[in-house]
Every structure is written in structure tokens, then in C-alpha cells.
Amino acid sequence: MSTQSTPHANTTAIGSSPIRAGAPLVVAAGLSRVIASRAQRIVILDDISFVVPAQSLFAINGPSGSGKSTLLNILTGIDQPTGGSVTFGGQTLRKMSEDQLARWRGKNIGVVFQFFQLLPTLTAEENVLLALALTHALPRRQWRARAGECLALVGMGEYAKRLPGELSGGQQQRVAIARALANDPPVLVADEPTGNLDSKTATQVFDLLAGLTTRGKTVIYVTHDPHLAERATQRLDLLDGRIAGMSAGARPAGAADGATPTLAANPHTFART
Ligand SMILES: Nc1ncnc2c1ncn2[C@@H]1O[C@H](COP(=O)(O)OP(=O)(O)OP(=O)(O)O)[C@@H](O)[C@H]1O
Numbered sequence: 001m002s003t004q005s006t007p008h009a010n011t012t013a014i015g016s017s018p019i020r021a022g023a024p025l026v027v028a029a030g031l032s033r034v035i036a037s038r039a040q041r042i043v044i045l046d047d048i049s050f051v052v053p054a055q056s057l058f059a060i061n062g063p064s065g066s067g068k069s070t071l072l073n074i075l076t077g078i079d080q081p082t083g084g085s086v087t088f089g090g091q092t093l094r095k096m097s098e099d100q101l102a103r104w105r106g107k108n109i110g111v112v113f114q115f116f117q118l119l120p121t122l123t124a125e126e127n128v129l130l131a132l133a134l135t136h137a138l139p140r141r142q143w144r145a146r147a148g149e150c151l152a153l154v155g156m157g158e159y160a161k162r163l164p165g166e167l168s169g170g171q172q173q174r175v176a177i178a179r180a181l182a183n184d185p186p187v188l189v190a191d192e193p194t195g196n197l198d199s200k201t202a203t204q205v206f207d208l209l210a211g212l213t214t215r216g217k218t219v220i221y222v223t224h225d226p227h228l229a230e231r232a233t234q235r236l237d238l239l240d241g242r243i244a245g246m247s248a249g250a251r252p253a254g255a256a257d258g259a260t261p262t263l264a265a266n267p268h269t270f271a272r273t
């Protein structure tokens, strides 16, 4: 199918110019998130710098409360940092208005949620169609074929007419992935995408997400599961809002060797950097 966001297999089309696989797609520089009131000052993220290489399978890992979701929301411009900056495909998010950000997100980022967030009164196909209708990425006459392609890609072609309530959790998450792919965004983000699934189903859904990198997608996922974090080609480990470790390919250019803890090479890594 055409779920291939790139003009060439090894480049990612986002922003003004294609980004080579393995080159920095997201650059987070000195991010902090502090919530301050008269009574207290809570540091949620403290001086977070890293890069997400294009077409990587990138894990943001850490225990509950370590700041993973906050960081993911900052990377996609849903939340604002109190310090530092995010550059995504060459664009500095801080410089965009809310409207620009919303349009940019709709075009470039597909989101997969822990609890699927399918609309319960719409069929699987209609949920995907809705994503197409909301962003007008394709002419209307192509919507149905595109929805069919996306559902087929995630193995849900035969379930197009089912309501979410008539599907298992794993099937619902597959439909949610199809929906995230509808506009063919170069990047997918997923916050605990398998957190609500049994371990066998979780592995199947994760395999599906991981496989999208071979179709030119960059997949950024949040997990607290060490096994899932190990599957990443690149990863960032958080603890109490700080970097506890990162794989070598996630280290920002210019960061001195040893400036941040580096994780041991992962035998499962298929990084193309
Ligand atoms: N609006 C807020 N006001 C105060 N504290 C907040 C706010 N949002 C998040 N926090 C705190 O920031 C920390 C990080 O939250 P975050 O949701 O990013 O963690 P997480 O790593 O995603 O956790 P989990 O694995 O449980 O989802 C937590 O201690 C949380 O209580």
C-alpha cells in the first residue's frame, strides 16, 4: 500500500526538506517543565536534551511519574516547555501559533493512545474515515479506499464494519493505528500503546508499530515496560524528570562523550544510523 511518507525509501518528508534516515528529526534542547505556584515549585522535567533520528523506533522509558507523557506532549507541541526548545523536522515549535501547530500536527503526526480512543458509535472504517475528513489530506473520493488500505495494513480489513465494542482490545488498538496512519504522517507517537493489552496481544500490536519504521515512519513511544524499551532502536530513560540514560544515537550533536549516561548497545537494535 502507499503508507510510505517519503519520496525515497530512506528519507523522511517533513518540514521544508527531506531528512535522511538516521539524521536528526526531532531535536530537544534543554527542555524543562516547571509548575510554580506561590506555595510550591514542581520540577516535572529538568534539562532534557536528545535527538530522535528519522525512521527510528524511539522509546521514552521510565517509571510512573518520571515525566514521560509530559515530554511526549511537549515534543508534539500539545504542551509547552517552560524552558528549552523543540525543533521538529527543522521547525521550531515555539515559533508556531496554536493554529499552525494544530495544522502541522494533523499533517505530520499520528497519535496512538493507551485506551484507543475510538468513537464507540462509529465502525472501524468510519473511525478511520473521520481522521481523513478532519484533515482533508486527500480528496474525498479517495477516502474509502485509503481507509480500506490502512485497515488492511493492520490486519483489520475484515472488521471494517464492526463497532469498537464488537472488537477485542488488540483489534481496537489496530484500528486506532490504522486511524493514526490515515493521513500518511511521517511520525507516529504512542503513549503506552500496549499498556491496556495482555502480553501476547501487546507483543503483536507492538510488532505492528515497530514494523512501520521499515515503511519510512518514525515511531516515538512511551513505555514503562523494560522489555518494550529494549526493542527500541534508540531510547531515552527518564527518572524523576531527568535523563537517567540514553542510547548513543539519541545523544545530541556536540554533547561530550559521557556527558549523559549512555545505554549499552542493544542486541535487538536495527538502527540505520
Ligand atoms: N499539571 C500538573 N500539575 C502538577 N504536577 C503535574 C502536572 N502534570 C504532571 N504532573 C506531575 O509530573 C510528573 C510527571 O507526570 P507524567 O504524567 O509526565 O508522568 P509519566 O512518566 O507519564 O507517568 P505514568 O507512567 O504514570 O503515565 C508526575 O509526578 C505528575 O504528578
Ligand SMILES: [Mg+2]
Pocket (backbone or CB within 6 Å): 068, 069, 070, 191
Ligand atoms: Mg504517562
